Amino acid sequence: xxxxxxxxDTNIIIYAYTVSVEEKHKIAMKIMxxxxxxxxxxxxxxxxxxxxxxxxxxxxxxxxxxxxxxIVEDFLKWDVVINDGESILEAIEMHEKHKYSFWDSMIIxxxxxxxxxxxxxxxxxxxxxxxxxxxxxxxxxxxxxGKDRYTQIQR
Numbered sequence: 001x002x003x004x005x006x007x008x009d010t011n012i013i014i015y016a017y018t019v020s021v022e023e024k025h026k027i028a029m030k031i032m033x034x035x036x037x038x039x040x041x042x043x044x045x046x047x048x049x050x051x052x053x054x055x056x057x058x059x060x061x062x063x064x065x066x067x068x069x070x071i072v073e074d075f076l077k078w079d080v081v082i083n084d085g086e087s088i089l090e091a092i093e094m095h096e097k098h099k100y101s102f103w104d105s106m107i108i109x110x111x112x113x114x115x116x117x118x119x120x121x122x123x124x125x126x127x128x129x130x131x132x133x134x135x136x137x138x139x140x141x142x143x144x145x146g147k148d149r150y151t152q153i154q155r
Contacts, residue, residue, distance in 0.1 A: 004040065004116070004117035004118060005040050005041075005042050005079070005114060005115055005116040005117060005118075006035060006040050006041055006042065006116060006117070006118045006119075006120060007042045007043065007044075007107075007110065007111035007114055007116040007118065007119045007120065007133075008031070008032075008035065008041055008042070008043050008047065008120050009047065009107055009119065009120060009121035009122075009123065009124075010046075010047045010050040010051050010054065010107075011121060011122050011123060012028050012031060012032075012120050012121070012122075012138065013028070013032070013043075013047065013051050013075075014028075014051065014054055014055060014059065015027070015028035016028035016029050016031070016032045017055060017063065017071060018055070018059050018060075018061065018063075023139075024139055027138055027139060028138070031120065031138055035078075041078045041079070042078060042079040042080075042081065042111070042114040042116050043075060043078060043079075043080060043081070043110075044080065044081040044082070044083055044106075044107070044110035044111075044114070045080060045081070045082050045083050046083055046103070046106055046107065046110065047107070047110075048072050048075060048076075048080070051068070051071070051072065051075075052068050052069070052072055055068045055071070056068045079114055081110040081111075081113050081114040083106060083110060087106065087109050087110060087113060088106070090109040090112075090113070091105040091106040091108070091109040092105070094108050094109055094130070098130065100124065104123060104124060107119070107121065107124075108124070108130055108133075108135075111133055112130070112131050112133055116133055117132070117133060117134065118133065118134050118135075118136055119133055119134070119135045119136070120136055120137075120138050121135060121136075121137065122137045122138070122139050124137075126140050
């Protein structure tokens with residue numbers, strides 16, 4: 001991550017601010033700390049919207065609205081890609097070409113628009129490169145060991 005912008009998908013932020021899966025929480029927290037320190041983190045208006053919606057209702061222990069709003073306000077200090085009409089058209093092309101859902105295509109288009117070298121997401125194809133940007137799943141190498149418990153895969 002040295003010197004290159006890194007786009008963070010919603011799921012990484014959710015894991016960082018909730019502890020529903022302990023190992024993913026630890027990994028996500030480390031990523032977020034590194035990006036806050038380096039100043040290389042990028043996200044989009046879509047990621048902020050999804051974070052707020054999920055964090056305040058779709059997790060086992062939802063955040064209260066005030067806390068979630070404060071987190072969103074903090075993230076506004078990062079580079080935030082605004083999804084506009086051009087972004088929508090690019091996402092449609094991405095959707096058609098790569099067969100991702102429209103919403104995942106919006107994430108990819110925003111990461112490219114933000115000039116990121118890396119997109120961190122557990123929902124996309126790990127290792128795939130699109131327009132010079134690599135998709136990485138930071139949780140790859142971990143496997144489920146039981147209810148909400150993960151262990152690192154030995155290679």
